[in-house]
Amino acid sequence: MRPTAGVLNDPRILAGGAAGFACAAACLWAFRGLPLGTLLLWASSLPLFLAGLSLGQFSAALGAALAALALLLVVGFHGAVVFLLVAALPAVTILAAALRRPDRLELSLPLALLGIWPAITGVASLLVTGEVLEQAIVDQIKPVLQEAAITADDATVAALVRMGIAFASAALALPLMLCGIGAQAWLSRRRLALRPAPDWSSARLPSWYPVLPVAALAAAWMAPGLMASVVATALLTPLFLQGLAAVHRRARGPVLVLFYLVLVLFSVPAAALVVGLGLFEQFGRKPPQS
Secondary structure, eight states: OOOOOSGGGOHHHHHHHHHHHHHHHHHHHHHTTOTTHHHHHHGGGHHHHHHHHHHOHHHHHHHHHHHHHHHHHHTOHHHHHHHIIIIIHHHHHHHHHHTSSSSSOOOHHHHHHHHHHHHHHHHHHHHHHTTHHHHHHHHHHHHHHHHTTOOOOHHHHHHHHHHHHHHHHHTTHHHHHHHHHHHHHHHHHTTOOSSOOOOGGGOOOOTTTTHHHHHHHHHHHHSOOHHHHHHHHHHHHHHHHHHHHHHHHHOOTHHHHHHHHHHHHTHHHHHHHHHHHHHHHHHTSOOOOO
16 A cells, blocks of 8 residues: 655655644743743754754744734734744744754854844844833842842942843843754754754854944944943844854863853853853864865
8 A cells, every 4th residue: 555645745844844833832821921931931942953953944834823823813013023033034934044054963054143143132022111111120139139138239230131132132142042053953863853963062153243233332332322232232242152162172071160250250241251262262273074
């Protein structure tokens, strides 16, 4: 008996449908305010990476479209847009960039997208909320500072809030990166991956990318504001990740533990040094041989 061909016998369509269902379920869990909802929202790109890295970008795009449609019907326009900006569009474009070569995963442009998409998402959220978000966080922080007997003027509080919002926008790159790496590792162990697992620490940004954070920093210096800070911080994230990769290539064990301890204790200056190391990796070191 010959197997029948059809939509339901295409593994790409089946995987895309399963990924879309999983993404929609994770987002609905988060939008309903259920326990661990924030974690599930950040991890909602994982099913798309699993489908795309095993069966191609068509499966991931199909899953993203189905999940967005389901969210549009159930929770409305805003829920679908949040999913598209936080997970679907970044994951699909990263997969399209990573799967361009038939023999290996391309890391250069996907690394750049880890800065570009958080910047786009941050700008979109600020265009919707305007100054309401900043003022709401200020109103929440002031009573906490008063209870802790910490004196801070309005300018200091506003600067801290802007820094927090900027770092929160840039942090979108972290779940995208972890979901992509985790999906590739899980599939590679089971021999289901389309491409062999790359050396993640060898990732290098495109030669044109450093122009973007430099331009954003110049704009933030000439016209200080929350949106400029968000864009500049987000665009610096890939350089920070490139610096982290350089640290992981050279350090092991206790040295890495000490490094992350210093990074936590002296977050801003330590992060600036890591970004500087990422710039050195970009311009001062020869790229690895393909």
